[in-house]
Each structure stands twice: as structure tokens, then as C-alpha cells.
Amino acid sequence: MPVPAKAAARNAKSDAAPDALSVLNHVFGLPGFRGAQEEIVRHVTGGGNCLVLMPTGGGKSLCYQLPSLLRKGCGIVVSPLIALMRDQVAGLLEAGVRAAVLNSTLSYEEASAVEAQLVAGELDLLYIAPERLLTPRCLALLGRADIALFAIDEAHCVSQWGHDFRPEYIGLTVIPERFPDVPRIALTATADELTRKEIVDRLGLGGAPSFVASFDRPNIRYEIVEKQNAPAQLKAFIAERHPGDAGIVYCLSRAKVEDTAAALNKAGIPALPYHAGLDANIRARNQDRFINEDGVVIVATIAFGMGIDKPDVRFVAHLDLPKSIEAYYQETGRAGRDGKPSSAWMAYGLSDIVQQRRMIEESNGAEAFKRVSIGKLEALVGLAETADCRRTRLLGYFGETPAAAKCGNCDNCLSPPVVRDGKVVAQKLLSCAYRTGQRFGAMHLIDVLVGRMTERVTQFGHDRLSVFGIGAELNEKQWRGVIRQVVAMGHLAADSEAFGALKLTESARGVLKGETEVMLREQAAGTRVRATRTKSRRGEIAPDIAGRGAAANPTLVGALRAWRSEVARKRGVPAYVVLHDATIDGIAASRPATLTQLRDIPGIGDKKLEHYGDELIALVKAGSAEA
Template sequence: MPVSGIARQSAAPSDPLGADALARLRSTFGLPGFRGEQEKIVRHVTDGGNCLVLMPTGGGKSLCYQLPSLLREGCGIVVSPLIALMRDQVAGLLELGVNAAVLNSTLSWEEANEVERRLRAGDLDLLYVAPERLVTPRCLAMLEQTDIALFAIDEAHCVSQWGHDFRPEYIGLSVIAERFPQIPRIALTATADDLTREEIAQRLGLTDAPRFISSFDRPNIKYEIVDKTNSQKQLQAFINERHPNDAGVVYCLSRAKVEDTAAALNKAGILALPYHAGLDARIRESNQDRFINEDGVIIVATVAFGMGIDKPDVRFVCHLDLPKSVEAYYQETGRAGRDGKPSTAWMAYGLQDIVQQRRMIDESNGSDAFKRVSIGKLDALVGLAETVDCRRGRLLRYFGEETAGTSCGNCDNCVSPPKLWNGSVAAQKLLSCAYRTGQRFGAMHLIDVLIGRLTDKVKQFGHDRLSVFAIGSELNEKQWRAVMRQLVARGFLYADAEHFNALMLTESARGVLRGEVELMFREETGRIRAPRKHARRGELASPRADNADADLVSRLRAWRAGIARERNVPAYVVLHDATIDVIASEHPTTMSQLREVPGIGDKKLEHYGANILAIVNR
């Protein structure tokens, strides 16, 4: 859990539960106080209550079940969908002195038996279990004979068919409420719209349980969406100019594009590793381990990568293809800046992205209702990409959160407001061109006709003799592509997948052709905006980080890397960057002073205190 931005609070002596929770928070996790809704959630679950928790990535969800598990009798059972998530969480807990283990397919028969023995013996505080393992008759029978503190269902959106990452194995988790009705259940997710929340509550037996909804705002993340021209060159320029030597994640839709993009980055001198389901399992695991354990590694991946990755110092997340929904976009971009430091969510987006995603929906095996919901979710994401207003505000309103003011000061539209132009006439020309050519042709041919290019195809179909030939020569190809994209995004045109993505008019196009609709389009510049040094809402790193001794930071990181290799754990499990920054700012010289640094609990002080002080005092 990130240590930056922790509020310092105290509990009244007359509140034993609050005092115990704060004492354990401090001694085990090294944190001086709760953030946001954490205290209410911890109190509610520790008292035996069920709840649904919606909290952004990096907001401290894991503490909401880890701490109650330590405060209640028995072992906390955590349902987790990914092996990487379980491994990292358990490694971090073991560093804190918490007895934690996993039960999943990576264990041998002997290892699984030993975990089960420890569980029955009451030797575990937390056990992370894969959903498909938990619902087996053998596991359920074992749990019925075990003292259980609580059940935590992490990434709970996976239970919903309306969620962005539905997993069939999560459906069986309804058995928890049926078989263990007296044991508190806490379902947690970072992304869920109203429809998804309702299905989570219904399937997990939480319809009457309170919902704790934290702000979805990640103010340290700068949101940027650019017009896609040459996405690989745009990506290289973005990394070189904005995030050289930083860790980052680049998302692509296909395995082939992942491989091509990783190869192109490496050819440009940027360390990048591919990750997708088609890779050999050993290579995939090795690439993931390098990304987690080494500094400055970029992973290029399909969406198979990332859920549950706890690496806190990912400085950027890039999308070279449009995700399926706002939820997916928010979840994926949320992997940046988990430590609260300034980070970037950057996406290159174009007309083909909309066409491709809509074709995938149309060709899917889903029901008509599922397709309608999927198109609605895609349209909401396209609206976010096309908006000329604050992107953060639009994103938050999607999740039902109203924002104060009209500018966040830390998205591309707020930092450099886009210029608008009246595209009504251009839209009429394009729609007329699509209509008069028979609504049988794609984007490139229509642009050729509008600009007046005498291509073989134009001459073959006699389109050089139409009244629309060359009527759009005042705009260039890039500008016409932007017009097309925005007309498709607003529903005046659609690409017919059955006819090679021919652009066809919708019923609503009539109003544009008749001049009844005024269309204001954003002017596409295609340039990468330089980062603002002091974005109004984007600087959430520790306030002492700017005063950090750079040489001491380097020495502490080098020491941390050695310890991480020795213990075979990610570096951030030893110490978070934010903790190192505070040490390098305050220069503690005694154990008691070091103990006051957020992120230094009793076990870390015992294990590493002397070494850290020796480095500080060197």
C-alpha cells in the first residue's frame, strides 16, 4: 500500500477498537493514520459487517481487509484472480511479519498440503485463494472446519457480466454467502458502474450491505489523448521526451502488435519486453518478473497483463488501441502512479479504433442485451476521447461523482485547451460524398474523392465525375480523418463490418445535411505537449520529496536492490520509493526517528533499521 498522503489521526482512549486498529496499523504497516473511508470500513468489517468497497487503485483497498483479518479471530480468506497479485501481496505481508500464504495452481501437492495444515492449525493470518480452488468441495469442507475471520473478494467486478473483466469462475463465489452466512464478507473493486455494482451485490449476497464509495479521482495522473497518426513513432517520442528511463506499461489490442511495438522500442534504444498469452509461459513469467523487480523496464502487453500488479512506481501507462470501456480504461491507467507521484495516462486514438471495437461487439456471441450495453460503454469511452472539456471531470461523472469547478489543471484539455472550429459545412460535404458514392466505400476512398485525387479506384467507379469530387480540397487528409472520426463518434456515420467497413449514414445524419445541426470540432494538432512542472492538482507526492538528498536516495535504492535480490522479492516490498524519499528528506539518525517514517513498521525497523541508519550517517 502506498505510504504517501497519510493523514495523521488519533483515537480517543474510550474507543478500544479504534485504539487497537491504530496501534496495529502503526506497528505492522508503519502507517500513522487512515486515509479516506479506510477507518469506517475497517471498523465495520472488524465488527462483523458485510460491505461493498469501491476505491481507486492505489487508494488502500488491501488494508481494508488485511487489518480486520489481524484484528479478528481466525484467518482472513482472500479470493484473488491472479497468481501475480497473490505472490506480491504475500511477499509484502511476510516482510511485515504477517503469517500469509497462497493456495493456487502453482503449488505442488506437498506445498498445498502444508498450507492446508497451517490453516487448520490456526497458523495463518491471511490466505489468498484462487476462485476456482475455493469453490471445490474439498476446499469448502476444509474451510467449514476452520476458524475464519472474514472473506474478502478482491477485483469483485469480475463477478459481473456487465463488468469489463468478467470471469466465469467468479460466478461460483455466491456459495460463500450460502455456506458461511455468519462470516463477514467484503467485496472490493476499483471500477464498477451502477449496473456492475448491482450485479456484484446480488451475486455475492450483499444487497443489504452498506457501500463505501471513495473518490475515483487520481489527481496525480495526467490524462492525455492524442490523434493517432503513426502510433509507434508517437509512442517513442512520448517516452523519450517525457519518461526516459521510467517504468511503464504499453497496451495493445493484438499479440502481433505487442511484438512489433516491443521490437520497435528496443530498436530505438528503449528497453521494452512483450507480454501476451501466446508467449511461452517461462518467457512471459521472466518478462513480468523483470518488470516488477528492475527499474526502468517497459512492458508492452495485451490486457492479459496488469490486474493485481502492485508495482508502485509505474510512471506511465500508454494505450495504442482503444479499450472496450471507460471501466477498462480507468482500471488500466490506474496502474500508473500507485505511489502518489506524478504519472501519465497517454492514449493514441483514431477512427479505426472505433470501427474495430464496434466490429468486435457485432461479431461477438453475446446476447442482444449484452451488445447494447457494450456499445453504450464504448460510446462513453469515445465521448471521453472526443471531449473538449476536462477529461478528469468527464471520467469522474461516468462513475457518478460530481466535481467542483470546470478545470482539473492536470489533463491535456485543461493544460492546453483545444481550439474549436465550426465543422458543419465539412460534415455536410463528407456525408454527401458517402451518400453519392453509394455508401459502399471506406475512409481512404472518400478522402480521395473529397480532396480530388485521381486514383485508379476513383476513375474506375467514375467518382471523378460526381459533384462531390474535389469539393473538400480546403482540408488535408489528416483533417478529413479527424472529421470522419468525430462524425462516427457522434453517431452520424457508422462503419458497416459486413461491407468492408464502408461508411454509411445514420438516420441522425439528415439533420446535419439539412443544416439543422451545428457541429463544433476540435482542431487536431498531433503534437505532444510538454509536461507542466507544477500542475495544480497533479503533485501528490510526499511534500518532503523535493527536499530529498539525491545522493542518499541513490544509495538507499542501491541497498534496497541488493536486499530485494537476496530475498527474491520486488524492491518495493522492501521499501517504497515514497518511504525512501522521506528518509532522504529528514535524515533520521536514531531508531526512534526512523520509526516515525511512514512505511517503517516494527518488523522493518528490526530487519533493516541498523542498515538504513548506517547509510544515512555515512
Template sequence: MSVPGTARKSPPPTDALGIDALARLNTVFGLPGFRGEQEKIVRHVTDGGNCLVLMPTGGGKSLCYQLPSLLRQGCGIVVSPLIALMRDQVAGLLELGVNAAVLNSTLSWEEANDVERRLLAGDLDLLYVAPERLVNPRCLAMLERAEIALFAIDEAHCVSQWGHDFRPEYIGLSVIAERFPDVPRIALTATADDLTREEIAQRLGLTDAPRFVSSFDRPNIKYEIVDKTGAQKQLQTFINTRHPNDAGVVYCLSRAKVEDTATALTKAGILALPYHAGLDARTRETNQDRFINEDGVVIVATVAFGMGIDKPDVRFVCHLDLPKSVEAYYQETGRAGRDGKPSTAWMAYGLQDIVQQRRMIDESTGSEAFKRVSIGKLDALVSLAETIDCRRGRLLRYFGEETTGTSCGNCDNCVSPPKVWNGSVAAQKLLSCAYRTGQRFGAMHLVDVLIGRLTDKVKQFGHDKLSVFAIGSELTEKQWRAVMRQLVARGFLYADADNFNALKLTEEARGVLRGEIELMFREETGGAGRAPRAKSRRGDLAAPRSDNADADLVTRLRSWRAGVARERNVPAYVVLHDATIDGIASEHPTTLSQLREIQGIGDKKLEHYGADILAIVNG
């Protein structure tokens, strides 16, 4: 049976749809109104239309298919790539009084059979299905016997070979349009450039469907990129000074680096856990569950971790290695601040990161076309890292969003504009040094020659006799490395992976050597980043909160929430979001009707927790 507030009915007339949708939005989800494009999307899908939705993480994508599933006849089928995402979203929906279930490999035969029985009996509002399960002939045959409200393909960028997270099992989802042509389809993603959008539309049969593109801006996230000078120490300083006791994610490229970084953070007194594919399944699951369910846990992971993680109170995402593309960077940093509260995207970046990523592309088994696209995507990310302008503006323009060109006020370049200097002469010296030494040597040797360091290797090759020996003594080793990095980033130098990463000149370097190109470089930065916030040492329950919130009440509500979450075996945010706790602590409701007005308190939340919350407020 459907729960109260989610009873099945045919879609209301178009003129009544807005009223019905708003009423259900408030009674079930406890929200006073829609955000951005949500209302248009909900109307379109509820009326039976197909669409492609591009909306940033934390922008409310899930509501765009959850609400139409409640308004339309039948059950909404949600294709989701990760078990953790399914589990957490279903737990949250059950708390709201929505009949939801999952169908994936974690279920026993008896459990899966019960879910299928409930679907065919019309007892489910939403069913989350893994892509490989959905395309199974038996599952497709079962779905044809059920009444389906819609198909939602979440993380739709996984269908594209040009996307940053391609998953072969998503290719088979084209069968949905073929087998269920009259059931509305909604594909959703937070990251897709034009090439990826086109492939999503083609593979999922959405070429003629409207595209709803929300702003990609995440104004609550501060973007910071610093020069890598000792990444682990820089990371420790960043966490200790900026986000003590906060939940965060740290991304590393290799499993070994994940382990080393997690160990170093733990030794520094930071609660950090590793996550990568080399760990046994039990350890991965335990560490992920602790991150989701406990406060203040830092997870150190490869990019295998995070897609679909629905934890709203991640306060920071750090990168100790360069991601593959702007899309990957945006997707990964977007896991911070889903609740809309101030959060940080911090990355330490150096010359070796560029060299390493280019080598991985060169050595990949992809086609030449794929390699060209991959290099283009990497170059765009490197440009974001090297820019002296607003990082947010450059990020948004990458996704085709027009910007005013003014300061965003919440990235490192805008908060503390970098100093720039004319590096044209320095670039000429470095390029000349690389050329005259035969374009056979790496960064360290070129620096030795430039600053006049008489090493055994310099003497062995007679480079101390060259005209370029010691012509760069006015700059330090660190400054020369920064010049190298920026020349590689701008395409005047490249590291030859087949020759021990020897630095070689590109054709474009001629213009620099001839003095036809003026180069302005940013001065090197370092450390943990700019503008540290004040420390918060209120223990594991610490979290940013509204300026009007009663701090003591926030602590008591979070403590109560933690107990309820343990008792119900769900993440704490499934019980109440931090923003809802802040609202309660700011408004101090004394009656159930006043509590019902707090955002995030729907009918079921009020029924389940209203009396307990008021007792805490009035206690």
C-alpha cells in the same frame, strides 16, 4: 504461532476499536492514520458487517481487509484472481511480520498440505486463495473446520457479465454467502458502473450491505489522448522525452502488435519486453518478474497483463489501441502511480480504433442485450477521447461522482485547451459525399473524392463527375480523417463491418444535412502529447522524488534496496516504497526513533532494516 504485533484476540468493544485499529495500523504498516473511507470500512468489517467497497487503484483497498483480519479472531480469506498478485501481497505482508500464505496451483501437494495444516492450527493471519480453488468441495470443507475472520473478494467486478473483465470462475463465489452466512464478506473493486455494482451485490449476497464509494479521482495521473498519426514513433517520443528510464506499461490489442512494438522500442534504446498469452509460460513469467523486480522496465502487453500487479512505481500507462470501455480504460490507466507520485496515462487514438471495436462487438457471440450495453460503453469512451472539456471531470461523472466543472489542471485539455472550429459545413460535405457515392466506400476513397484526387478508383466509378468531387479541397487529408472520426464518434456515420467498413449515414445525420445541428470539432493534435517534463538521466535508479529529498541519498538507498530485494527474492518495493525512501532522504533521520516516524516504517521494518538505513543516511 502468530508473530509479535499480530496476536489473536476477539474484536475490542466498539468504543475501543478505533484506538486498537490505529495502533495496529502504525505498528504493523507504519502508517500514521487512515485515508478517506478506510476507517469506516475497517470498523464496519471488524464489527462483523458485510460491505461492497469501490475504491480507486492505489487508494488503499487491501488495508480494508488486511487490518480487520488482524483485529478479528481467525484467519482472513482473500479471494484473488491472479497468482502474481497473491505472491507479491504475501511477500509484502511477511516483510511486515504478518503470517500470510497462498493456496493456488503453483504449490506442490506437500506445500499445499502444509498451508492447510497451518490454517487449521490457527497459525495464519491471512490466506490468499484462487477462486477456482476456493469453490472446490474439498477446500470448502476444510474452511468449515477452520476459524475464519472474514472473506474478502478482491477484483469483485470479475463476477459481473457486464464488467470489463468477467471471469466465469467468480460466479461460483456465491457459495460463500450460502456456506458461511455468519462470516463477514467484503467485496472490493476499483471499477464498477451502476449495472456492475448491482450484479456484484446480487451474486455475492450483498444486496442489503452498505456500499462504501470513495472518490475515483487519481489526481497524480495526467490524462492525455492524442490523434494517432504513427503510433510507434509517437510512443517512442513520449517515452524518451517524458519518462526516460521509468517503468511503464504499453497496451496493444493484438499479440502481433505487442511483439512489433516491443521490438521497435528495444531498437530505439528503450528496455521493453513483450507479454501476451501466445508466449510460453516461462517467457511470460520471466518478463513479468523483470518488470516487477527491476527498475525502468517497460512491458508491452495485451490486456491479459496487469490486473493485480502490485508495482507502485509504474510511471506511465500507454494505449496504442482503444480499450473496450471507460471501466477498462480506468482500470488499466490506474496501474500507473499507485504510490501517489506524478504519472501519465497516454493514449493514441484514431478512426480505425472505433471501427475495429464496433466490429468486434458486432461479431461477438454475445446476446443482443450484451451488444447494446457494449456499444453504449464504447460510445462513452469515445466521448471521453473526443471531449474538448476536462477529461478528469468527464471520467469522474461517468462513475457517478459530482464534479465542480472547473479545470483539473492535470489533463491535456486543461493544461493546453484544444482549439475548436465550426465543422458544420465540412460535416455536410462529407455526409453528402458518402451518400452520393452510394454509401459503399471507406474513408480513403471518400477523402480522395472530397479533395479531388483523380485516382483509378475514382475514375472507375465515375465519381469525378459528381457534384461532390473536389468540394473539400480547403481541408487536408489529415483534417478530413479527423472530421470522419468525429462524425463516427458522435453517431452520424458508422462503418458497415459486413461491407468492407463502408461509411454509411445514420438517421441522426439528417439533422446535420438540413443545417439543424451545429457541430464544433476539436482541431487535430498529434505527437507525444503536451507539456513534456524535464528529462532525468540518472541511470536505472532514476525516479521522481520529493523536492526536498537528497538526490544522492535517494540513489544510495535505492541501490541498497535493490541488493536486499535480490537477496530476499522479493520486488524492491516490498522492501521499501519509493515514498518511504523519499521520506528518509527528506528528513535525514539519525536515530531509530526518528526513522520510526517515517511513513512506511513499522516495527518489523525498523527491526529488519533500521541499522542499515541509518548507516547509509549517516555515511
């Protein structure tokens, strides 16, 4: 139980590892640490500062929750995410940890009660929004309290170069200034070298170690397809690969969010819209339904998802190109937090590049910021256009070299594309763009290349050019693929001021002279989504208990899920706060007959055993009798 464990830790000898493992098991029901967790916990518990980069679902929260229980005082967690605060506190309370929040959702009386608990030493963890922490009242409050540590979650928000910069995070420099002797741990799932440096500088972490876990999420299958009829492609993807699954669909505009949600509902897929233009009550209701109900798809702008702790999101789909690889990685990382097979699917086209580049160039950012943003966009386009393993390319962006050149779980590995010498084809395209005055977009260039006598072609006299019809060996779809790849290679650039007109870049000269190699990926035969459905849920052996040899009883899984839903409804918490899917699968697979056997299931700690043990054993016995 957490409070005795905390008291025991205060009286422990210098080696805190045994206490950490004991608390991990008794409070959280986990048999052991993953990756660098133990090293991080030992370091912070000993009073050290550090930066932690760990992928979504990799166990970042435990890296500050455990030291908060092991050290004297209350751990202060700075987070900009109200939803995450709420869910994590609910989960901690379920485990018997004394946790609370201080944010704008609390009334004055509620906030005052939490403040009193903090000063009285009655809290183990307190989650605070950054703007609240920076107020004179809150800083004075923290000065009177016994603080175990400061955890700055979503630390990339402090960087102007990050994909989710938040001005209020700049003020967090006050933490090392006012509390220099309290250990600080900064955590994020996504940060390139530039962002990491700014985190270290702003949060006073110079000289502190950085713990960088692998960015690999092997349970996620990455797939990027050519955008044709995106709504139809999305419906086919969900229907064939993820029927009945919870998922997130990202769109760039509010109108597209609502249209896509309506189209999915019409196709029999339960979908809800989420964007900043919706009434706050509707947004909150839709988010709660997504969190608490099974099989709901949320269609959203990028405003949705940060802080959503739902572990059983089986897919994340993008109908528009994100801004950067960091944004793509974080958004797709919301799939499969429980470690079970999941999908990251994206439909992408040339118009996405034009649109994103226009947004960057028309922004109010400084020129240096625009240059960095365009570089990040080009890196993402390179990921979308690569013919090699997508996972290798993705990990390489974050400075990680995977053990194998091919992951075996992305579209390029599962169905390797055919690559051919495209120098002549690229020369035809560049010549066409040049001879038409570099004033036209993709569709007009294709009309000229294939020899299509449109009104516009004849209006400008382009049917009399030497390039008219020189590309008739390829059809419109193939030329679209060529243009997209040549733009991705940087030989053509879309001019946002000229409505997407394609202009030659400096590197195009080498292609036209035959000095630059151009390898193009051929269009894959057909565009239908492969029906190799990922088996990922009901009746499957959970990863944490795989190898025990027992298969989960689907009837028992259903009974356990129904029981969980009812308990969650009565307690007013998300279902996964009561028990994770992996824990339910573990119970259904091993069918424990005693409380001791139930306690051995990962995810069943002392408090959950105390609260739910007898009911769960009764459900298992009833399910075994029916079987």
C-alpha cells in the same frame, strides 16, 4: 507487532478504532487512514458486509487486511490474480503478518502444509484462487477453520456486464450460502451502476452499505493524441517525458506487441514483450524483470497487469483503443500507484473504432451483451473526442461530479483545443457518404472530398458527382479528424460487414437539414509530444513527507535504492516489497539519525525497523558524511 496486536484486539472493548490505528501504525508503518478506510475497517471489524469501490492505489487492501488482524480467525481473500497474491503475501510477511496462498503454484505438500496452518489457527490472512475455493475439499477445509471474514477482490469479475467477467466468480454465491454469519467485503476499482448491482445480487450484499471513494487519480495526467505514426509517437513520448522510467504499453494484437517491443529496444528503451502466445517461462521471466528491475517497459496485451502491485509505474500507454471506459480506467490506473506524478497516454484513430466494433459484432455474445458493449465503446470514443476536461468526463461516467470543471492535468486543460461550428463541413461529409452509396471507408471519402483523381475514384465515376472536390478547403489530416468526430457523435457508423464502410445513421438527417448543431475540434498545430516533462522521481520530496522542508539527497537516494535491490535479491522479493520509493525518498529527505526518527517515516513499521533499521541508519550517516 501483528500477532500481539491481533491478540489485543480480541480483548478490546467495543470501540475498535484505537486498535485499528495502532495496528495500522505498528504493522504497516502508516500514520493514519485515508478517505473512507477507517469507516470501512470499523464496519467490517464489527461484523458488517459491504461493497467497496476504490481506485487503484487508493488503499483497498488495508480495508480487509486490518479487519483480518483485528477479528478472531483468518481472513480469506479470494483473488484471481496469482501475481497479486504472491506480492501481497511477500509484503505482509515482511511486515510480520502470518500470510499464505492456496493456488495452482503450490505443490501438494506445500498446499497441505498451508491447510494445516489454517486449521491450527496459525494464519492471519490466506489468499485463495476462486477455482480452488469452490472445490469440495477447500469448502470442507474452510468449514473446519475459524474464519474472520471473506474478501472478494476484483469483484467486478462476477458481472457479465463488467469488462473482465470470469465464469468461476459466479460460483462465489456459495460463500453467503455456506457462511452466512461471516462478514463479506467485495472490492473493485471499476464498476458502473449495472456492474455494482450484479455484484450486490450475486454476493448476497443486499442491504449492505456501499463505500464509493472518489475515482479521481489527480497524479495521473491524461493525454489522447491522434494516431498517425504510433510507434514514432510512442518513442517520442517516452524519450521526452519518461526516459528511464518503468511503464506499460498496451497493444491489441500479439504481433503488434512484439513489433513495438523490438522498436523500443532499437531506440535504446529497454522493453520486454508479454502476451499469451509466448512460452510460459519467457512470460514469467519478463514479468519478473519488469517487477524487480528499475526502468523496464513492458509491452503487452490486456492479459498483463491485473495483480501487478508495482507502485512506481510512471506511465501507461495505449497504442490501440480499449474496449470500454472501465477497461481504460483500470489499465491507466496501473500508473502512479505510489501517488507520484504519472502519465496515461493514448494514440487513437478511426480504425480503432472500426476494429473494436467489428470485434463486438462478430463475437458470440447475446444481442443484449453486444448492445451494452457498443454503448460502452461509444462512451470511450466520446472521452477520446471530447474537447472538454477529460478527467471531468471520465469521472462523470462513474457518476462522480468533480469539484472543478477543469482538472488542470489533462491535455485538454493544459492546451485547450479550438472548437468551431462544423455544421457545413459535417454536411459535406454526410452528403459525400450518401452520394457514393454508403459503401466506402474514410480514405475514399476523403479522396472524393478533396478532389483527388485516384484510380478508384474514376473507376466508380465519383469524379462526376456534385460532391467531388467540395471539401478542398481541408487537407487529408483535417478530414480524418472530422470523420472521427462525426463518427464519435453517432452521425456516421462503420459497417463491420462491409469492411468499415461509413453509413449514415438516423441522427444524420438532423445534420443534413441543419437542425442539429455540430461543433468540431480543430486539429492542434503540430503533432510533436510536448516536452513538458513530468518531474517525478529521484531527488523529489515524496508526497507523504512533503512540507518538512528538506530536499532528498540524490546520492543518498541512489545508495538506498542499491541497498534495497540487494536486499530484495537476497530475499527473493520485488524491491518495492522491501521499501516503497516514497519511503526511500522520505528517508533521504529527513535523514534520520536514530531508530526513533526512522520509525516516524511512513512505510517503516515495527518489523521493518527491526529488520533493516541499523543498516538504514548507517547508510544515512555514510551519505551525510559524503555530502
